[in-house]
Amino acid sequence: MTKVISSEIEPAVRQLADRFQETGWAKELRLQALEAYDVLDLPKQDEGWRNLRLKEVPLDSLIPVGGKKETPEAVCSRIDSEAAGVIVHYNSDVTEIRLNPELEAKGVILTSLQNAIAEYPxxxxxxxxxxxxxxxxxxxxxxxxxxxxxxxxxVPKNVVIDAPFQVFTYGDIPNVGIFNHTLIVAEAFSQITVLEYSGSDLQGGTNIHSGAVEIFPQDGAKITYISLQNFDLGTYSFHPRRALLGRDSEVKWVASEFGGKIARSENTSYVDGDGANSEAVVVFFGSNEQSLDVSASMIHQGRNTTSDIVAKGVMNDKAKTIWRGLGHILPGSKGSSTYQKENSLILSENAKGDAIPGLLIEETDVAGAGHAATVGRIDEAHLFYLQSRGIPLKQAQRMIVEGFFGSVTELIPLENVRAEVQSLVDRKLGW
Structure with missing residues (x-):
C-alpha cells in the first residue's frame, strides 16, 4: 500500500501553518488532520470506493507548494469580464481575485479561504x-x-446576483498537490450562481487534486453550483461537494465530469430546512482507461422537502465508471419526496459501467419516492439504420450520443456551459 508517514509531510504541514501565520483553531485543525492522516489507511474498495485503483495514487511523491505565481493563459482566456467575481487557484496558490465593486459595496466578500481565516475568522x-x-x-x-x-x-441577506461567480482550479506542475477548499455562505433570501472550472496540463506527469466544497444557504436562499471538470489523464481527483439547506432554500447542482485518470465526484445535499428543495443534473463521460466514480445524494430531514436527480453517462474504450445515487428520507421528514433517474450508454466492448441507485425511506408520511437506472450498449440497429442512409460510423455514433445526452444537457442553465459540455463530448468521440 502506498503510504506517507507523518514524518515526511509534517514539515510541510508546519511550514504552511507558519507561512499563513495560523494560530488557534486553524492551526489546530491542520495538526489534527496530520495526525489522522498518519493513522488512516486508504479506503477499502467496498461499495463506496469500488472501481478506483487507489494503490496507484502517487501519495509518496507529492509536494504541497508549486513555484508558479501568475495566472496561466489557459485560465486568463476563460475569465468572463462580466462575471460577478473571479478567483483562480493555480497549482497551490490563489493567483487572482476579482469582485464587482458594486457587489463589494453591498457587503459581498470574495477572497481566498486563507485570507478569510485571517480577516473574517x-x-x-x-x-x-x-x-x-x-x-x-x-x-x-x-x-x-x-x-x-x-x-x-x-453573500449578505437579500442580495440577488444574476451574473455568475467563476472559480478556477488549474494545475501544470507534476507532483504538486492541489488542496483547495471552497466555502460559500449565502444569507437569507440571497441568490447566486457559481461556475467552477477544473483542469490541468501536466505534459505526461501526475498530480493529486483533493479538494472540497461546502455550501450553506440560509432560509430562502437559492444557489446554483455548476462544476465542469476536465483534468488531464495525469490527475487523480477526489472532490466532495456538499450543501446544508435552510428553510425554503434551494440548491441546484450541475456536475459535468470528463477528466482525470481516477476521479471521484460527490454531490450531496442535506435537505434539512422545512420546505427546502435540491436538484442535481449530472453528466459524465469516461474514455481511455479512466476510472470515474460519480455520485449524488439527497438526505432529507426537514418537512415537505423535495429533491430530484437526473444523470447520464457514457463509457468508451477501456473506461470504468460507477454511478451512485441516493434518496434518503429520515424519520420526521413528513410530506417529503425524492426521485432519481440515471442512464448509462456503453460504446465499447472493453468499457464497463455500473449504476447503483438507492432509496432509504424511514418515514411513512411521504409525498413520493422513486428511482430508475439503466446501463446498456449502443443499439446496433440504430447504427445500422444511420449507416444505411450514408452516414459514416463515427458520425452515426456522435449523433446517437448527442441525442442521448440531449435531455440532460438542456437542463444546464447557462448556454455557454451547455456549449462547452457538447464540445467536450465531441472531443471524447474524436471530433
Missing part, C-alpha cells in the same frame, strides 16, 4: 469542516493537513 470557523470532516478518509485528512488557497464567498 468568525465567519469561517462556524462553517469550515462542518460538512466534510478530516476524519472521513485518508484523502480528507490530507486535504485539511495541506490545505492552501481555496475560495471564500459570503
Amino acid at each position: 468568525e465567519k469561517v470557523e462556524k462553517y469550515l469542516g462542518k460538512l466534510y470532516t478530516y476524519k472521513e478518509s485518508k484523502f480528507a485528512a490530507l486535504h485539511y493537513a495541506l490545505r492552501t488557497g481555496g475560495a471564500f464567498l459570503y
Whole structure:
C-alpha cells in the first residue's frame, strides 16, 4: 500500500501553518488532520470506493507548494469580464481575485479561504469542516493537513446576483498537490450562481487534486453550483461537494465530469430546512482507461422537502465508471419526496459501467419516492439504420450520443456551459 508517514509531510504541514501565520483553531485543525492522516489507511474498495485503483495514487511523491505565481493563459482566456467575481487557484496558490465593486459595496466578500481565516475568522470557523470532516478518509485528512488557497464567498441577506461567480482550479506542475477548499455562505433570501472550472496540463506527469466544497444557504436562499471538470489523464481527483439547506432554500447542482485518470465526484445535499428543495443534473463521460466514480445524494430531514436527480453517462474504450445515487428520507421528514433517474450508454466492448441507485425511506408520511437506472450498449440497429442512409460510423455514433445526452444537457442553465459540455463530448468521440 502506498503510504506517507507523518514524518515526511509534517514539515510541510508546519511550514504552511507558519507561512499563513495560523494560530488557534486553524492551526489546530491542520495538526489534527496530520495526525489522522498518519493513522488512516486508504479506503477499502467496498461499495463506496469500488472501481478506483487507489494503490496507484502517487501519495509518496507529492509536494504541497508549486513555484508558479501568475495566472496561466489557459485560465486568463476563460475569465468572463462580466462575471460577478473571479478567483483562480493555480497549482497551490490563489493567483487572482476579482469582485464587482458594486457587489463589494453591498457587503459581498470574495477572497481566498486563507485570507478569510485571517480577516473574517468568525465567519469561517462556524462553517469550515462542518460538512466534510478530516476524519472521513485518508484523502480528507490530507486535504485539511495541506490545505492552501481555496475560495471564500459570503453573500449578505437579500442580495440577488444574476451574473455568475467563476472559480478556477488549474494545475501544470507534476507532483504538486492541489488542496483547495471552497466555502460559500449565502444569507437569507440571497441568490447566486457559481461556475467552477477544473483542469490541468501536466505534459505526461501526475498530480493529486483533493479538494472540497461546502455550501450553506440560509432560509430562502437559492444557489446554483455548476462544476465542469476536465483534468488531464495525469490527475487523480477526489472532490466532495456538499450543501446544508435552510428553510425554503434551494440548491441546484450541475456536475459535468470528463477528466482525470481516477476521479471521484460527490454531490450531496442535506435537505434539512422545512420546505427546502435540491436538484442535481449530472453528466459524465469516461474514455481511455479512466476510472470515474460519480455520485449524488439527497438526505432529507426537514418537512415537505423535495429533491430530484437526473444523470447520464457514457463509457468508451477501456473506461470504468460507477454511478451512485441516493434518496434518503429520515424519520420526521413528513410530506417529503425524492426521485432519481440515471442512464448509462456503453460504446465499447472493453468499457464497463455500473449504476447503483438507492432509496432509504424511514418515514411513512411521504409525498413520493422513486428511482430508475439503466446501463446498456449502443443499439446496433440504430447504427445500422444511420449507416444505411450514408452516414459514416463515427458520425452515426456522435449523433446517437448527442441525442442521448440531449435531455440532460438542456437542463444546464447557462448556454455557454451547455456549449462547452457538447464540445467536450465531441472531443471524447474524436471530433
